[in-house]
Amino acid sequence: MKPDGFPYAAPWWLPGGNAQTLWAALASRRHFGPVPRWTRSRWIAPDGDFIDVDQAQHASPTGAPLLVLFHGLEGSSASQYAVAFADFAAANGLAFAVPHFRGCSGELNRAPRAYHSGDFEEINWILKRFAAENPGRPLLAVGVSLGGNALMRWAAEMGASASQHVRAVASVCSPLDLAAGGHAIGRGFNRLVYTRMFLGSMVPKALKKLEQHPGLFDRDALLAARNLFEFDNLFTAPLHGFRDTQDYWSRASAKPVLHQIRVPALALNARNDPFVPAVSLPTPQQVGRHVTLWQPAQGGHVGFPVSHGALGVPGHVRAMPEAVGHWLLAHL
Structure with a gap:
C-alpha cells in the first residue's frame, strides 16, 4: 500500500x-x-x-x-x-x-x-x-x-x-x-441526505420500469423502501439474478x-x-x-x-x- x-x-x-x-x-x-x-x-x-x-x-x-x-x-x-x-x-x-x-x-x-x-x-x-x-x-x-x-x-x-x-x-x-458501504449510507446523516438523494432518482426510474414490464416487482413495497438495502431487496437483487440484498452485496x-x-x-x-x-x-x-x-x-x-x-x-x-x-x- x-x-x-x-x-x-x-x-x-x-x-x-x-x-x-x-x-x-x-x-x-x-x-x-x-x-x-x-x-x-x-x-x-x-x-x-x-x-x-x-x-x-x-x-x-x-x-x-x-x-x-x-x-x-x-x-x-x-x-x-x-x-x-x-x-x-x-x-x-x-x-x-x-x-x-x-x-x-x-x-x-x-x-x-x-x-x-x-x-x-x-x-x-x-x-x-x-x-x-x-x-x-x-x-x-x-x-x-x-x-x-x-x-x-x-x-x-x-x-x-x-x-x-x-x-x-x-x-x-x-x-x-458493498455490505459495509450499504449499511453506512443507511445511517444517520447519510440516510437523511445521500440515501434520500439516490432514492429520489432511483425510485421514479424503477416505477417507469414497472410500467414497461407490469408485474416485475411489488409497487407498494418499493414505494415503502426507506434505504438502499430495502430498494436492492425489491429491485436490484431480484432483477439481476441475486436471491436478496445480502446475496447481491456478498457476490458483487x-x-x-x-x-x-x-x-x-x-x-x-x-x-x-x-x-x-x-x-x-x-x-x-x-x-x-x-x-x-x-x-x-x-x-x-x-x-x-x-x-x-x-x-x-x-x-x-x-x-x-x-x-x-x-x-x-x-x-x-
Missing part, C-alpha cells in the same frame, strides 16, 4: 468527509480548459437492449490512449468527476469516453433490468467493443464508486486475460465491500477477489469517505502484487477538492483525475 501515492490535503475551509463530498459535487470547479463537448452513440447490447456512450470531442493524436470512465450510482457524463477526467484527458492528448450504465443517459432502457455494482459482464462487452473499435489505441479504464467496484470485479474475473483489452485500471472511492463485492487481478490496478479510497467505512478498506495482505492501494486520510466520497484562487475558494476537483490519470499513463 502507498497511502501517500496521492498526498491529498483538504482545504482548511472544508473540514470532514461530508463537506469535502458535498462541495465537490455541488460547487467545485470541474475543468480548467473549455467545457467538454460530447458525441453520443447508441450501442446495442448482446441481449438487444442499449446503452448510450458519450465520447469527448476534443482532438487526440492517432494512437493516443483511450481513457474509459465508468460512472457511479446514478451518475453520467455530466457528473463532476466525469467532467474533470474529460478535462484531464484533453490536457494530456487522450481520447476519452463515458459509457452510461443502462437507464443513466436520460432515456430508460428497454429490458427488465437496470445495472448493479457487480455488473462485470456489462463491463466486459463494453471494453471489448472499445478495444475492437480502437485497435490503434491502448485502453485505460477508471471506475468511480459503483463503476469502480464493477470494473475491479471485471479485472478479477478476467485474470491474466484482462491485459488483452486494457493496460491498467483504477477505482476511485469504490465500495469494494470486489474486495474478496482483488487478489485475482493480474493487470496493474489502483484502488483510491479516502479514509473519511461517508459511504465507505475506513475499517472496510482492503489491506495490502488482501490484494495481490498487481494492486496498488492509495488511502489518504481525507477526500470524502469522490471529493478531493483543492483550494483555488487568492482566498482559497472556490475549490476545484482536477487534482484527483490528475493523480489517477498519470498513474494509469505510467502503466502503458
